[in-house]
Amino acid sequence: MLRTILLGPPGAGKGTQAVKIVEKYGVPHISTGDIFRENIKNGTELGKKAQEYMNKGELVPDDLVIDLATSRLLEPDCANGFLLDGFPRTVYQAEKLDEFLAAHDSKIDVVLDIAVEKEELITRLTGRRVCKTCGASFHVVSVPPKQEGICDFCGGELIQRADDNLETVTNRIEVYEAQTMPLVDYYENAGNIAHINGAASLEDVFGDIVKAIGE
Numbered sequence: 001m002l003r004t005i006l007l008g009p010p011g012a013g014k015g016t017q018a019v020k021i022v023e024k025y026g027v028p029h030i031s032t033g034d035i036f037r038e039n040i041k042n043g044t045e046l047g048k049k050a051q052e053y054m055n056k057g058e059l060v061p062d063d064l065v066i067d068l069a070t071s072r073l074l075e076p077d078c079a080n081g082f083l084l085d086g087f088p089r090t091v092y093q094a095e096k097l098d099e100f101l102a103a104h105d106s107k108i109d110v111v112l113d114i115a116v117e118k119e120e121l122i123t124r125l126t127g128r129r130v131c132k133t134c135g136a137s138f139h140v141v142s143v144p145p146k147q148e149g150i151c152d153f154c155g156g157e158l159i160q161r162a163d164d165n166l167e168t169v170t171n172r173i174e175v176y177e178a179q180t181m182p183l184v185d186y187y188e189n190a191g192n193i194a195h196i197n198g199a200a201s202l203e204d205v206f207g208d209i210v211k212a213i214g215e
């Protein structure tokens with residue numbers, strides 16, 4: 001059983017490490033950002049509402065996110081644990097998640113707080129390319145795909161995310177500092193947070209995550 005949260009600013013490497021965590025621990029990866037992008041792609045009502053906020057780098061309103069995340073957690077594949085990526089993102093979301101879990105005799109085992117400094121986040125996000133098919137992240141300089149423009153994992157096309165331009169990236173980081181950073185204290189008080197240096201290599205970051213979770 002592993003119930004964990006990946007916390008950290010945009011570009012910290014949450015999605016990148018999620019792939020490795022899922023492979024090792026076999027828990028489902030629940031990224032609210034990925035769910036919203038899927039809805040945008042499919043032209044759903046939720047996607048239309050979320051897109052307005054995402055394109056500006058603002059947070060999608062709490063009520064839309066909380067229902068989405070908690071109903072996902074009720075699906076059978078979450079019975080033996082889950083990896084939340086990008087949720088919760090406000091103290092209110094965290095409180096609602098705790099209430100939901102308590103009502104289901106569950107709790108969070110560990111929160112992985114991945115820290116990277118701002119300059120590096122901007123470099124990572126403006127150079128990021130993501131697979132249109134499987135969502136895997138690459139970087140034009142630091143994590144290049146084996147073949148330019150093609151995903152190493154599934155052969156899909158690599159594209160730039162709509163919110164990875166400099167202006168939106170800068171706002172996303174500011175929104176993180178104002179609205180999501182308070183969660184570090186929230187989980188510090190809960191006593192289940194592990195601090196991970198996200199500036200290290202992909203392998204070293206993963207090594208620290210495994211130490212924090214346990215083998």
Ligand code: AP5
Pocket residue numbers: 008009010011012013014015016017031032033034036053054055057058059060061062065085086087088089090093124125127128129137138139140142143172198199200201202205
């Ligand atoms: P979301 O999709 O969650 O985006 P984010 O939090 O901004 O984070 P990113 O996905 O940009 O970064 P990441 O940490 O996953 O980094 P990655 O591994 O790709 O959310 C998008 C939007 O949806 C939000 O802005 C909001 O509008 C909305 N939303 C979602 N959830 C919400 C919620 N709960 N409440 C309200 N709104 C919500 O890596 C980044 C780059 O760095 C890549 O190029 C990668 O190759 C590279 N890289 C990774 N690790 C390393 C390393 N160790 N060394 C060098 N390069 C590295």
Ligand code: MG
Pocket residue numbers: 014015016031033
């Ligand atoms: Mg991500």
